[in-house]
Amino acid sequence: MSESITIPEQTLYLPIPTPVTAVRMLTKTECLITVELDPDRIEPYRPGQFFMLSLPGIGEAPISVCSPPEAYPRLQLCVRRVGKVTAHLHQLAVGSTIGIRGPMGNGVPLEQLKGQDLLIAAGGLGMVPLHALINHIVKNRADYGTVTVLYGAKEPGELLFRDELLQWGSRGDLNLHIAVNIADEDWMGHVGMITTLFQYVSVDVAKTAAVIVGPPVMYHFVMQEIRKLNLPPERIFLSLERRMKCGVGKCGHCQINEITVCQDGPVFSYDQLKTLPEAI
Ligand SMILES: Cc1cc2nc3c(=O)[nH]c(=O)nc-3n(C[C@H](O)[C@H](O)[C@H](O)COP(=O)(O)OP(=O)(O)OC[C@H]3O[C@@H](n4cnc5c(N)ncnc54)[C@H](O)[C@@H]3O)c2cc1C
Ligand code: FES
Structure with missing residues (x-):
């Protein structure tokens, strides 16, 4: 359905330390975090892809690309505070560092x-x-x-x-x-x-x-x-949102019948989903 993307092996498993350059509250529960990606270690991204954001000792969460590809190597992420990881992401200050794996998934074609x-x-x-x-x-x-x-x-x-x-x-x-x-x-x-x-x-x-x-x-x-x-x-x-752990097709957390959301998606055509009532 969409153009295939090759993720370099090093960014599949290893969170790359990435500096936070801006944090702004958008609403009472959503904040916009801007980070500066290392272009030598993290590939350009596209709409519909996501990154795994990690904080050592806290955990990891999948968060969608929020900025257009033209902004690369700058990346914006909009995070809703719902639980442990997202609450800690909301406390980030400019100058702090987060771990980033990705970009993951196929994205919008x-x-x-x-x-x-x-x-x-x-x-x-x-x-x-x-x-x-x-x-x-x-x-x-x-x-x-x-x-x-x-x-x-x-x-x-x-x-x-x-x-x-x-x-x-x-x-x-x-x-x-x-x-x-x-x-x-x-x-x-x-x-x-x-x-x-x-x-x-x-x-x-x-x-x-x-x-x-x-x-x-x-x-x-x-x-x-x-x-x-x-x-x-x-x-x-x-675009399907599912609970994710590895983000790279290994853990099975995001499986729906034969599709692996983190690998085959998260963006699917309706043609692919119409026979999968569990999907939507
Ligand atoms: C591909 C993808 C893209 C996403 N993009 C964004 C984004 O751009 N911005 C954003 O704010 N969130 C996004 N999410 C959801 C985000 O990943 C979860 O809200 C986050 O992982 C919750 O972590 P936590 O530790 O803060 O909450 P937890 O303590 O794990 O959970 C708190 C609450 O959130 C619910 N929850 C946890 N994970 C998910 C999930 N994946 N989907 C729905 N509900 C969940 C739990 O059921 C619980 O009610 C995305 C998820 C996926 C799979
Ligand atoms: S998140 Fe592990 S297989 Fe998709």
């Missing part, structure tokens, strides 16, 4: 998306890898046709990258639609599930590809809407 109209749907933290993709598209805008972005969050306070949302929304060449499930008194936008944004979508089936990233519950309902658009399954791409 950028070559297949080139020349297409794009329908991008981000649910919650799904905006993290899609932030990398959208920024890549913005930097290479002439390579793509019509671009429509649907973004759903639980509430306005959970919207990530608010400054950039404003910039994307004010560009004439990107259709951005945002929905929150529950509004607050300042919210003037759309209220409802992300699926209610499909009323604003019209696609040219002959040349549209869809990329969807969000929590498992979102896939079920978003796919119902996508099916109504009659897009071919091989042009619908979804």
Whole structure:
């Protein structure tokens, strides 16, 4: 489905000490960490890939690439605080060092998306890898046709990258639609599930590809809407999130039937997943 990627053996197992160059809170629970990768030891990355971030004595967590490939060797990572590792990642200061393995996984098939109209749907933290993709598209805008972005969050306070949302929304060449499930008194936008944004979508089936990233519950309902658009399954791409340990296909933690999410994915075409009801 996507271009194959060879990860150098040394970065498969060995966390590379990597300096933190910026830390910024984006919301109450998400922070944006910027690190400077060592280009001699860590390969360029692409949207949809992930890195294993480690803190000695604490643990390791898979975190998606958040910056576009053009930013390399700089890398941005957006981390939601949910447990032990992510809580410690939130305490990082500029000048500290974290261990990094990767980039892991296949990523979004950028070559297949080139020349297409794009329908991008981000649910919650799904905006993290899609932030990398959208920024890549913005930097290479002439390579793509019509671009429509649907973004759903639980509430306005959970919207990530608010400054950039404003910039994307004010560009004439990107259709951005945002929905929150529950509004607050300042919210003037759309209220409802992300699926209610499909009323604003019209696609040219002959040349549209869809990329969807969000929590498992979102896939079920978003796919119902996508099916109504009659897009071919091989042009619908979804990223699966599974519990991971090794990230390199050895431990079996991320196995779903015959697929190994960390190796074969995490990005799959719907064509690959439609016979695997356990996957989405
Ligand atoms: C490919 C991939 C990409 C990811 N990208 C990001 C990202 O960009 N930003 C980000 O904040 N998180 C991302 N995650 C999820 C992140 O890896 C987990 O939240 C993290 O490992 C939790 O570690 P912890 O020690 O803080 O929490 P733990 O103490 O391990 O768990 C705390 C809670 O989080 C849940 N949890 C743990 N791991 C996962 C997981 N993999 N998926 C869903 N829930 C989990 C547990 O069930 C528990 O409720 C990604 C996961 C995968 C597999
Ligand atoms: S995380 Fe170990 S096999 Fe995928």
